[in-house]
Amino acid sequence: MLSIRSLRQQIDSFFIEIGELSYFAGRYFKESVKPPFEFKELLCQCYSMGNRSLLLVIITGFIIGLVLTLQTRPTLMEFGAVSWMPSMVGISIVREIGPMITALVCAGRIGSGIGAELGSMRVTEQIDAMEVSGTNPFKYLVVTRIVATTMMLPLLVIIGDAVALYGSFLVENLKGNVSFTLYFNQVFNSLEFGDIIPATIKSFFFGFAIGLVGCFKGYYCKKGTAGVGKSANSAVVFTSLLLFVIDFIAVFVTDIFYDL
Amino acid sequence: MSEGKHISKHTDTMNQKDIVLQINNLYKSFGDNHVLNGFNMTLRKGENLVIMGKSGSGKSVMIKCLVGLMEADKGSISVMGKDITTLNQETLDILRADIGFLFQGSALYDSMTVRENLEFPLRRHSEKFDGKVDTNSMVIKALENVGLAEAIDLMPSELSGGMKRRVALARTLILQPKIILYDEPTSGLDPITAKEIIILMQEIQKKYGTSSLIITHDVDCARVISDRMILLIDGINYAEGTYAQLSISKDSKIKAFFKH
Numbered sequence A: 001m002l003s004i005r006s007l008r009q010q011i012d013s014f015f016i017e018i019g020e021l022s023y024f025a026g027r028y029f030k031e032s033v034k035p036p037f038e039f040k041e042l043l044c045q046c047y048s049m050g051n052r053s054l055l056l057v058i059i060t061g062f063i064i065g066l067v068l069t070l071q072t073r074p075t076l077m078e079f080g081a082v083s084w085m086p087s088m089v090g091i092s093i094v095r096e097i098g099p100m101i102t103a104l105v106c107a108g109r110i111g112s113g114i115g116a117e118l119g120s121m122r123v124t125e126q127i128d129a130m131e132v133s134g135t136n137p138f139k140y141l142v143v144t145r146i147v148a149t150t151m152m153l154p155l156l157v158i159i160g161d162a163v164a165l166y167g168s169f170l171v172e173n174l175k176g177n178v179s180f181t182l183y184f185n186q187v188f189n190s191l192e193f194g195d196i197i198p199a200t201i202k203s204f205f206f207g208f209a210i211g212l213v214g215c216f217k218g219y220y221c222k223k224g225t226a227g228v229g230k231s232a233n234s235a236v237v238f239t240s241l242l243l244f245v246i247d248f249i250a251v252f253v254t255d256i257f258y259d260l
Numbered sequence B: 001m002s003e004g005k006h007i008s009k010h011t012d013t014m015n016q017k018d019i020v021l022q023i024n025n026l027y028k029s030f031g032d033n034h035v036l037n038g039f040n041m042t043l044r045k046g047e048n049l050v051i052m053g054k055s056g057s058g059k060s061v062m063i064k065c066l067v068g069l070m071e072a073d074k075g076s077i078s079v080m081g082k083d084i085t086t087l088n089q090e091t092l093d094i095l096r097a098d099i100g101f102l103f104q105g106s107a108l109y110d111s112m113t114v115r116e117n118l119e120f121p122l123r124r125h126s127e128k129f130d131g132k133v134d135t136n137s138m139v140i141k142a143l144e145n146v147g148l149a150e151a152i153d154l155m156p157s158e159l160s161g162g163m164k165r166r167v168a169l170a171r172t173l174i175l176q177p178k179i180i181l182y183d184e185p186t187s188g189l190d191p192i193t194a195k196e197i198i199i200l201m202q203e204i205q206k207k208y209g210t211s212s213l214i215i216t217h218d219v220d221c222a223r224v225i226s227d228r229m230i231l232l233i234d235g236i237n238y239a240e241g242t243y244a245q246l247s248i249s250k251d252s253k254i255k256a257f258f259k260h
Helices: A002-032 A040-079 A082-123 A125-130 A137-178 A180-190 A194-220 A225-259 B003-009 B059-066 B089-097 B112-125 B135-145 B159-175 B192-208 B217-225 B245-246 B252-258
Strands: B019-029 B035-046 B048-052 B075-081 B100-101 B178-184 B211-216 B228-233 B234-243
Touching: A002 A194, A040 A082, A040 A137, A082 A125, A082 A137, A082 A180, A082 A225, A082 B048, A125 A137, A125 B100, A137 A180, A137 A194, A180 B211, A194 A225, A194 B245, A225 B059, A225 B211, B035 B048, B035 B075, B048 B075, B048 B217, B059 B075, B059 B178, B059 B211, B100 B135, B100 B159, B112 B135, B135 B159, B159 B192, B192 B211, B192 B217, B211 B217, B217 B228, B217 B245, B228 B245, B228 B252, B234 B245, B234 B252, B245 B252
Parallel strands: B035 B234, B048 B211, B048 B228, B100 B178, B178 B211
Antiparallel strands: B019 B035, B019 B075, B228 B234
16 A cells, blocks of 8 residues: 555646646747857856766777677678677667767766756855845856757767767777778668657757756756756756657657658 | 744834845745745844744745745745835846845855956846946956955855955855855854954945844854844744853743853
8 A cells, every 4th residue: 555655646637747847848838049148158057068068978988889780790790790790889879879879878877067056056055045036047047058068068079979980990990900991881871861860869869858858867967066966966866767758759750760 | 922922023114225135034945844934034224133043944045035045835035125026037137136145054156267257247247237247347346355365266165254254245246236145254264364354244244334144153153243133943034143142141042042
């Protein structure tokens, strides 16, 4: 009986949170079109987020490219289809693995950072101090961060994809003596706009989700240092979950367009 | 209770023109916890009013309702003749330029230097100075007022607790407010630094003729700085009067505040 009640409470609180997040997103759209615009802070956030995640995205992308090629090569060799390697790796990285892995890395790096930063500002009354001074903290802190993540993630995805493909090329070059030109010719011959455009659009949504959830969790952080930790942690968990949901919807929608 | 009422008689006869801040019948609850139960208060021009109460008695809730950081359940709050409970966000933000707020933990923006902390409120309120804002000289002047001109390029993390409080006071002063609200201005400071802050508060009051509302449970602070005191007990203004009047009260609840 108790567990049913507790389950019901958890479901209730989940839907309440979804409602609050939707309201928060609505407020973001409303505030983002109203002047004054915080361009200086936006540029700072873009630089900070891009700079903060770039190395991690490069390392992760490179390893993903290496591992994917090393793992797939023996199977393709078995079927005598090793020449398909650049096409297969290219499509899978550009369409799915690149955006998803980059987004998950950024959710951990940027999302938790935003959650912790805004959470700590909330707990130490810095957000209240902004509000009392007549500055709109939502516009200054939230809008700039969400716009920055939305703009920066596609760029990070492109860099991550390029590095992953280079990693894959290195394996092919070492094991199969494939030249740089041949490898990348095959990659680009196999890619179509239908692979690149949906993946890029999806990356904007991933970036928006990372910024939105990180800001939401931090902005409404509960009092205390434990609250800051919880905000950072739940920002990562919730964002990761949301990324998979967005990915599913994106694939579903893309599939409909392909059928048309 | 009767003694408190008796002492407060003189406030009823004060000149309405002199009142800069007035709270009538303020109620605020958090679930079943009724924090404010019809709190009343008036602050006159140039007056130092101290509000004392135990921890959790609702002092900070009251002061946050005063600046619109929290919404009261019932009651009216008039700041310089304007009922803040009915103001829209834009008008409230303009009014906030006339209300300084010194937070308990200083609430300095820790990602900004001292200079940037002081410049921040000026960005929004340049119209208060007819658009002629010489930011640099205003920042230097505000820092000189609190004796910290040399700290202008330091980060908040490089400042001591007392210095942080001074910088926060300088940030409060930079908009030349008519009313300053102090939330526990001496809490967390050693007795010498606390005394320095109290002297600074007195100097500011003399220099700018501001009205001050000071929330504290520091009896020494109240003794030195108060023109008048209100004891906030059980969510109401239990007693009101000068320090000398209240400190000789025979009411056990009032006496408890003045025991050393």
